[in-house]
Amino acid sequence: MAFVKEQRDFYQNQLKEIEETGTFKKERFIHSPQDADIEVEFPAGSSLKKVINMCANNYLGLSSHPEVVKAAHEGLDSRGYGMSSVRFICGTQDIHDELEKRVTEFLGTEDTILFPSCMDANAGVFEAILSKGDVMISDRLVHASIIDGIRLCSADHDTFKHSNMKHLEKKLQLHSDKKNKMVITDGVFSMDGDTAKLDEMVELCKKYNAMLFVDDSHATGFIGKTGRGTHEKYGVVGDIDVFTTTFGKALGGASGGCVSGRKELVEMCRQKARPYLFSNTISPVVVAGVLKVMDILSKTTERRDKLEENTKYWRQGLTDAGFILKEGDTPIVPIMLFNAKLAQDISNDLYKEGIYAIGFFFPVVAKGQARIRTQISAAHDKHHLDRALEAFTKVGKKYDILGKSKKEVIEMYGL
């Protein structure tokens, strides 16, 4: 249909409304590989600026690691650029199978199936495993991709208050008549940086005969003593029925994801999950890169150890400066600002100070919960963190939010 003037005007007005609220998102163009120091063109057309990146999912600093890049080159040379196929037709190479086995071993599960992304894994897993007469009970702060996947599944759905085990137990009792029950959670919550109480959830699931699903995208590679994930942190390796996780964050940052867990559930995905059946396979270059990442992680924990130290230093520095943080110990560190425009303005001012950190506001987070979400990396050295703390403190003073309570910040800037 022709995009007539009335339609163009309608959408232009919608976009204008977003601009007027001060929440219009503009991309920034990065002219360098992903790392702690990057070169950025922002606004478009301006000269390049060197800034410290405080908002990448590059937790282990492997996104531009020379060994990973070298392995990707070798993958291109030995296995080509693209497969031009979905997995089950002619899109599976030996290296896909090898990566599935490596991930299974790393996570301590029974089997793994790759997907083009974890977004795709989450879109496909529930409808492949559950159906009418079953129930999905999800934490209210699960990732958007899980919400989308739940919507695609015909099983009943209910939610429980974030990380509230009493409320979860009530819901498990309420739905005790359902054929299959699945409790659904993030391992590390992407906006708040807290962790799911997996030990308690495993116990509840055993008590009420429910399966447990964990999206560990913000945990695989660095949470837990050897970086296996949230289940390692809580001592429940082997008790999670289904994981999804991504290769697009700590594990190299390119793309790709997977479902990993009980072998029957993984096989159901292989037979029925729509993104697996209808979307292109992960390219050989990415698989080769992730295999090298798995090699690196299996040899040493030095990167996740450095990340842990950096995280403690960063959290302490921000707390000492007087910022309001969400409680937690993960490298996701949200600085709470509550007002969307305030978050946007502080982000822009930080950029002028040479710090790249983005404001998050509705609909990415709930209304009145705007924040700047910082993410720490093993690629950060102390001088990066000190420079960033200096910049945050300077900007925080400008907006007079240091040492203020939530109530005081909201009184100054509204919600």
Add this chain to the structure above:
Amino acid sequence: MDDMQKVVLDYVIEEYLEDEDEEIDVDTPLISGGIVDSFSMVSLKRFLENKYDISIPDDKATPEAFDTVNRICDLVKEYVK
């Protein structure tokens, strides 16, 4: 406040509120105010159907119809025998 308003308000407070200092009344916007997301509306609909022994058609269980306690009560009264 009548009995139905109290029952529905008590349920919403128990089921959805996290902060102790968050106060709501029968006209507080629940869904447009971000207290109840449309995803969590399902449990509210189920509660109403079980409590009042009614069946609310899916096309009537809209975010607008569920946006305040008063609107919810109006909807329920349409179906209560």
